[in-house]
Amino acid sequence: MDSRKLIWKRFFVFLRPYMKYEALLLLLMILGNAAALASPYFLKIIIDHVLVEKQLQLLLGILAVILATYILRVLLGVAAEYLYSWISNQVLNTLSLKLFNHVIRLPMSFFKERSLGDLIHRMNNEVNNVRNALTGTLINFINNGITIIGLIVIMCVLEIRLFLAICLIYPLLFITIRRFHPQIKAITSKIRTKESEILGHLTERVSNIRFIKLFNTYLYEGGVLKDQFSFLVKLNMNGALVRSTSKGISIFLLAMVPLVTLGLGGWQVIKGAMTIGTLIAFLQYANKLYEPFQNIVSLYAELINTSVSLSRIFELLDHPLQFSDGSYVRLEEKINSITLNNVSFSHQDKAVISNLDFTFEAGRHYAIVGASGSGKSTIVDLLCKFNVPATGNILVNGRDLQSIDMESWMQKLTVNSQGYFLFNDTIIENIRYGQPASTPQEAVEAAKAVRLFSDNADYSTRTQSMIGDNGVKLSGGQKQKLSLGRTLLRKTELLIIDEATSETDSKSEDAIYGHLFDSGAFHTIIIISHRLSALKHVQEIIVIDAGNIVEHGTMSDLISRRGHFLRLFESQLQLAGTAAF
Numbered sequence: 009m010d011s012r013k014l015i016w017k018r019f020f021v022f023l024r025p026y027m028k029y030e031a032l033l034l035l036l037m038i039l040g041n042a043a044a045l046a047s048p049y050f051l052k053i054i055i056d057h058v059l060v061e062k063q064l065q066l067l068l069g070i071l072a073v074i075l076a077t078y079i080l081r082v083l084l085g086v087a088a089e090y091l092y093s094w095i096s097n098q099v100l101n102t103l104s105l106k107l108f109n110h111v112i113r114l115p116m117s118f119f120k121e122r123s124l125g126d127l128i129h130r131m132n133n134e135v136n137n138v139r140n141a142l143t144g145t146l147i148n149f150i151n152n153g154i155t156i157i158g159l160i161v162i163m164c165v166l167e168i169r170l171f172l173a174i175c176l177i178y179p180l181l182f183i184t185i186r187r188f189h190p191q192i193k194a195i196t197s198k199i200r201t202k203e204s205e206i207l208g209h210l211t212e213r214v215s216n217i218r219f220i221k222l223f224n225t226y227l228y229e230g231g232v233l234k235d236q237f238s239f240l241v242k243l244n245m246n247g248a249l250v251r252s253t254s255k256g257i258s259i260f261l262l263a264m265v266p267l268v269t270l271g272l273g274g275w276q277v278i279k280g281a282m283t284i285g286t287l288i289a290f291l292q293y294a295n296k297l298y299e300p301f302q303n304i305v306s307l308y309a310e311l312i313n314t315s316v317s318l319s320r321i322f323e324l325l326d327h328p329l330q331f332s333d334g335s336y337v338r339l340e341e342k343i344n345s346i347t348l349n350n351v352s353f354s355h356q357d358k359a360v361i362s363n364l365d366f367t368f369e370a371g372r373h374y375a376i377v378g379a380s381g382s383g384k385s386t387i388v389d390l391l392c393k394f395n396v397p398a399t400g401n402i403l404v405n406g407r408d409l410q411s412i413d414m415e416s417w418m419q420k421l422t423v424n425s426q427g428y429f430l431f432n433d434t435i436i437e438n439i440r441y442g443q444p445a446s447t448p449q450e451a452v453e454a455a456k457a458v459r460l461f462s463d464n465a466d467y468s469t470r471t472q473s474m475i476g477d478n479g480v481k482l483s484g485g486q487k488q489k490l491s492l493g494r495t496l497l498r499k500t501e502l503l504i505i506d507e508a509t510s511e512t513d514s515k516s517e518d519a520i521y522g523h524l525f526d527s528g529a530f531h532t533i534i535i536i537s538h539r540l541s542a543l544k545h546v547q548e549i550i551v552i553d554a555g556n557i558v559e560h561g562t563m564s565d566l567i568s569r570r571g572h573f574l575r576l577f578e579s580q581l582q583l584a585g586t587a588a589f
């Protein structure tokens with residue numbers, strides 16, 4: 009089956025649950041069209057019988073019937089439009105939700121390879137294209153199709169020879185449409201890809217507006233966007249040329265229909281083989297055929313656009329989920345140990361982690377330290393299943409982490425990472441994110457525990473304030489504290505904190521870590537920090553250098569060893585005046 013047919017076949021799966029409503033809609037549309045198509049036939053009766061035989065009674069009767077068909081047509085049109093709107097909204101909601109629910113379950117590796125703009129374009133713009141097609145194009149296409157079928161039937165009944173003569177034009181029309189179709193589709197696809205690139209560019213630039221201002225790059229940014237737009241304009245112009253050429257040829261061919269009708273029909277009337285009423289009615293039907301065919305030609309081009317949108321949506325839906333495979337198992341028992349067993353990992357062929365061997369025992373507190381870029385966050389991503397080891401494996405109670413179902417694993421784990429997800433709502437709601445069972449009062453207590461405001465602040469009022477997009481109304485340190493407050497509400501077996509206090513003052517950091525380590529809310533804790541002060545809470549420190557574990561032990565062990573750890577924290581140790589130093 010060609011890919012276009014397959015796309016529509018897949019899309020019709022979304023229409024299947026509404027079959028009986030669609031059947032009703034089709035019936036309403038057929039009746040509406042039948043009412044609309046009746047008038048030329050009445051004209052034939054008026055010309056050939058009423059006027060010739062001077063029947064006034066019949067004239068009044070026919071006028072009454074015509075009036076009734078007009079009213080019927082309006083009523084059927086309103087009912088069909090309402091029903092259609094309901095069906096299309098249901099279908100679109102299902103499609104949009106399915107897409108969103110699928111995308112958020114895709115593996116992290118998928119998001120690392122994709123631009124945000126491309127994803128937003130597919131999830132928003134492409135879905136909107138399908139929405140427009142569903143709420144306008146498709147209904148018009150079907151409606152025009154029904155009109156054409158109705159017209160063909162009536163014209164065959166009226167004068168089949170004349171109809172067969174004008175039929176010769178239609179194969180030419182289909183040849184034209186088919187000839188231009190691949191070109192239109194290819195160019196539409198290119199336009200969509202470029203649009204999503206531009207959207208990605210705009211999203212990136214607007215979200216980093218601060219840096220455009222700081223670096224004074226207004227002219228540069230304007231120039232880059234101008235180039236992107238110029239390219240898009242060129243693509244759009246090519247598309248317009250191909251589409252308008254195809255449409256122009258089709259419309260020219262359609263315009264031949266009344267010409268042929270008049271020529272052949274007029275000849276038949278002169279010969280006495282056809283009545284004037286039949287010719288006039290046929291001509292009216294032939295003229296009526298012109299408009300729906302012209303619409304169908306335009307709508308066909310729009311449906312090609314829609315099929316491109318659908319194929320881009322289905323491409324996302326076809327991406328395999330991380331944890332859809334039934335072979336994954338849920339981790340029901342408590343974590344006893346997590347072992348990195350000869351684990352290596354590369355980013356685009358660049359080795360980042362090499363042959364790591366280490367076991368984290370449950371109930372202990374660890375720190376991972378190392379220079380920037382040494383691979384600490386990559387280890388966190390491996391523990392979260394966001395990265396998959398290239399060689400070796402991670403064993404949880406002796407079972408491969410890759411075989412453990414992601415949702416059950418995430419119920420055991422809280423990760424406070426370098427970036428934070430803040431949304432424009434109150435502080436309380438931001439803290440409660442992911443913990444719907446928690447109470448607002450618990451969120452207020454968490455805000456206090458992380459010292460979000462000064463000690464004498466009115467927490468119950470201030471935690472009800474909105475924080476703005478991405479927490480724009482908070483300071484850097486407050487954002488970190490809010491994120492830590494959210495962490496506090498989760499009580500999981502394992503807590504990983506990756507550079508969570510870099511923008512927090514040392515007094516608050518001490519209080520927060522004290523709370524996290526002493527509250528007993530988390531059984532096992534792994535922290536990543538460049539601050540010496542944070543390390544005093546842990547029992548074992550692992551030193552990473554260029555993706556290898558080069559040392560591990562207690563802080564005093566590592567200081568006395570005078571190796572990597574000492575070099576890494578030399579200046580901080582001097583400042584702290586550590587006795588062992």
Ligand SMILES: Nc1ncnc2c1ncn2[C@@H]1O[C@H](COP(=O)(O)OP(=O)(O)OP(=O)(O)O)[C@@H](O)[C@H]1O
Pocket residue numbers: 120355356360378379380381382383384385386387
């Ligand atoms: N998505 C990515 N694609 C390509 N390379 C990456 C990616 N993420 C990280 N890296 C590379 O992997 C290496 C390790 O990065 P990682 O973030 O784990 O370091 P880190 O020790 O956590 O650093 P920091 O202390 O600065 O946060 C770095 O060289 C980095 O450039």
